[in-house]
Amino acid sequence: MSTTANPYAESPAEVQLPTGPRDGDLAIDLHDVHKTYRGNIKALRGVSMQVRKGEVFGLLGPNGAGKSTLVKILMTVIRPTACGGNMLGHRVGHKPTLARVGYLPEHHRFPDYLTAAQVLDFFGAMSRVDRATRRARTPELINLVGLKDAGRKTVRQYSKGMRQRLGLAQALINDPDVLLLDEPTDGVDPEGRRDIRNILADLRARGKGILINSHILAELEMICDRAAIIYGGELHAQGTVNELTHFGAQYEIDAERPPGAGAPPLPELTAMGGGVSVMRDTGAMITIATGTTSAYDFQPIVDSLRAARWTVSRVELARPTLEDAFLRVIGTARAKMAEANAKQGAAA
Amino acid sequence: MQTWAILFDAYRELNARKMFWISLAISLLVVCVFAGLGINEKGIELLWFTVEIGPLTTALMSRSLFYKTLFMSVGLTIWLGWASTILALVSTASIIPDFVSSGSIEGMLARPISRTRLFLTKYFASLLFVVLQALVFCAASILVIGVRGGVWLWGLMLAVPIITLFFSYLYCVSALVGVWTRSTLASLLASLAVWGVVLAMGIAENGLLIAKISAENPIPLIEKDVEARELQVRKAKEESTDPAAFMKLEKRLEDRRVDLIEQREKVASIDTWYRIAFTAKTILPKTGDTKELLERAIINDREMEQMANMASDSNGRGGGGPFGASDMKAVRQADKINKSRSLWWVIGTSLLFEAFIVAWACRIFARRDF
Numbered sequence: 001m002s003t004t005a006n007p008y009a010e011s012p013a014e015v016q017l018p019t020g021p022r023d024g025d026l027a028i029d030l031h032d033v034h035k036t037y038r039g040n041i042k043a044l045r046g047v048s049m050q051v052r053k054g055e056v057f058g059l060l061g062p063n064g065a066g067k068s069t070l071v072k073i074l075m076t077v078i079r080p081t082a083c084g085g086n087m088l089g090h091r092v093g094h095k096p097t098l099a100r101v102g103y104l105p106e107h108h109r110f111p112d113y114l115t116a117a118q119v120l121d122f123f124g125a126m127s128r129v130d131r132a133t134r135r136a137r138t139p140e141l142i143n144l145v146g147l148k149d150a151g152r153k154t155v156r157q158y159s160k161g162m163r164q165r166l167g168l169a170q171a172l173i174n175d176p177d178v179l180l181l182d183e184p185t186d187g188v189d190p191e192g193r194r195d196i197r198n199i200l201a202d203l204r205a206r207g208k209g210i211l212i213n214s215h216i217l218a219e220l221e222m223i224c225d226r227a228a229i230i231y232g233g234e235l236h237a238q239g240t241v242n243e244l245t246h247f248g249a250q251y252e253i254d255a256e257r258p259p260g261a262g263a264p265p266l267p268e269l270t271a272m273g274g275g276v277s278v279m280r281d282t283g284a285m286i287t288i289a290t291g292t293t294s295a296y297d298f299q300p301i302v303d304s305l306r307a308a309r310w311t312v313s314r315v316e317l318a319r320p321t322l323e324d325a326f327l328r329v330i331g332t333a334r335a336k337m338a339e340a341n342a343k344q345g346a347a348a
Numbered sequence: 349m350q351t352w353a354i355l356f357d358a359y360r361e362l363n364a365r366k367m368f369w370i371s372l373a374i375s376l377l378v379v380c381v382f383a384g385l386g387i388n389e390k391g392i393e394l395l396w397f398t399v400e401i402g403p404l405t406t407a408l409m410s411r412s413l414f415y416k417t418l419f420m421s422v423g424l425t426i427w428l429g430w431a432s433t434i435l436a437l438v439s440t441a442s443i444i445p446d447f448v449s450s451g452s453i454e455g456m457l458a459r460p461i462s463r464t465r466l467f468l469t470k471y472f473a474s475l476l477f478v479v480l481q482a483l484v485f486c487a488a489s490i491l492v493i494g495v496r497g498g499v500w501l502w503g504l505m506l507a508v509p510i511i512t513l514f515f516s517y518l519y520c521v522s523a524l525v526g527v528w529t530r531s532t533l534a535s536l537l538a539s540l541a542v543w544g545v546v547l548a549m550g551i552a553e554n555g556l557l558i559a560k561i562s563a564e565n566p567i568p569l570i571e572k573d574v575e576a577r578e579l580q581v582r583k584a585k586e587e588s589t590d591p592a593a594f595m596k597l598e599k600r601l602e603d604r605r606v607d608l609i610e611q612r613e614k615v616a617s618i619d620t621w622y623r624i625a626f627t628a629k630t631i632l633p634k635t636g637d638t639k640e641l642l643e644r645a646i647i648n649d650r651e652m653e654q655m656a657n658m659a660s661d662s663n664g665r666g667g668g669g670p671f672g673a674s675d676m677k678a679v680r681q682a683d684k685i686n687k688s689r690s691l692w693w694v695i696g697t698s699l700l701f702e703a704f705i706v707a708w709a710c711r712i713f714a715r716r717d718f
Binding site for chain 2: 107
């Protein structure tokens, strides 16, 4: 099993995350992808990442981080400056492989004079799906994405959400082994988002590798198995959602003061060290952050509270959200970049 | 499969364009004009009336020639060659810029089809606008002329490939600028500008050819005159005529020699400019000459002669218009030279120009990051 660096980890023990897949399981395996635009604008600086078959992989990053560039390189829309690795066992840029790949571009515009069925038929033919299969799959996909009621309406009469649903359907017309979705829930209502999540879960169960590019981190957290965080053209973290949100996880303890009990043993608690802190103190109830993910380690806190005759009402392992993890990684990356720029400036 | 999909999509796109239907409606209107006109032994038929217009009867020109001339002058030159082409350029100018615009192109490039094939298929599919317009117009014209005049001019169908070729010379520029700038307006303006340059070059080359022939025509006469005068001078010298008369003869001979040199210099000067214009025209697409290929194909020698006689008759009556008799001779000679130019020169060199422009556009498309 290979390992992936976790550069935002603060202690040496957290530097390596056990996330590496076996080679045969990989749908996308990228090594050292670079893209430099004219004017020496570096959009990607040596990105390496893997997407397994049968998993949903989230690509996170702020605007201009290089997410779309990476996806476009995979889909041959942009030519990389350098790109190692492969997709479905073929080098990136191998056109015939794209017949096995589905793609939903960001801000896509389909021919607005076509109906949903015509869009699917056209893009199916472009993906070399034979006519009989296209005819069979078109009504299935229209039903699947909930566009059955659109009937003979042309795309120009569609709402943004309907267009997005149609975009997902066209990405599935060739029954792809790998699906690349750029902001798939952009403009979609909550019901539509749930439908899309269900479709993706079903595809994952069928062994498809799915790469999602999105800003909506709560959405990604619900559906992604693994994710990578990209900033300034570099990958700053990659791992399962649990691994990414591991840093900052800790047990929290709520304790209530019963009638007749004294003040909480705050000096004793804070004297324990190890990251113990009082998160909230209302007088009648306190919430304590234990600073540990070990049940063994927080027992002295419980003992101390009980000794003071306080009632322990809740003990919970609290994890940061993916958004918290994302903001932490981006903050660290930004600081590092600023530091590097400052050093460069000083050297100059 | 992919090629058919793109072609079928192009057809659907045309159906969705109002300009396509407007252009088709005007085509049918022009065909209705053909339906209203005819010629008989008394004069010109206008709907169900006969109007006597001078010698314009079947005695002067056959029904077949009348309809061919009508189709050439109104159908091909005015409608298909001008108005319909402008409508087509306006209507198709947005096809490539829309195709390469952000949001559209990603979905097309992310398919198992090479960029070169994708672009070329899209380019040729864009010509469908003109193919369909010309096809409907020619078929309707043949039908109407056949039913109305009893003459079935199947050769008019040649206008379909000819007009498509003519349009493609201009559309390739629109495609190049479209893929380069992604701007519909720039594409349209560029194709119109190139058309303007081509027309100007055609007019300049033809004008210089006429001027060259006009200047060349008197040379044999002057040469003959000089020879005659040389003989006269020699004779006068042998006969030892009056020195004053001899000098006068010599002076006239000298003047004619100077005339000859000046005329030859004039021809050489025009010839230099003509060669430049001819070279430029050879490089550029030959829109006018391409359209004239239809005339060459459907009007036979006898009819051509009939038309030439009619033209000289009318010039005779009208005093030759802006041209004198010698100029008219030069115009006819130039016309003959133009018509004798090879198919390779007319179409082959134009297609070379188009191939170069399309290859350039293709290169930009194949190398660009979208």
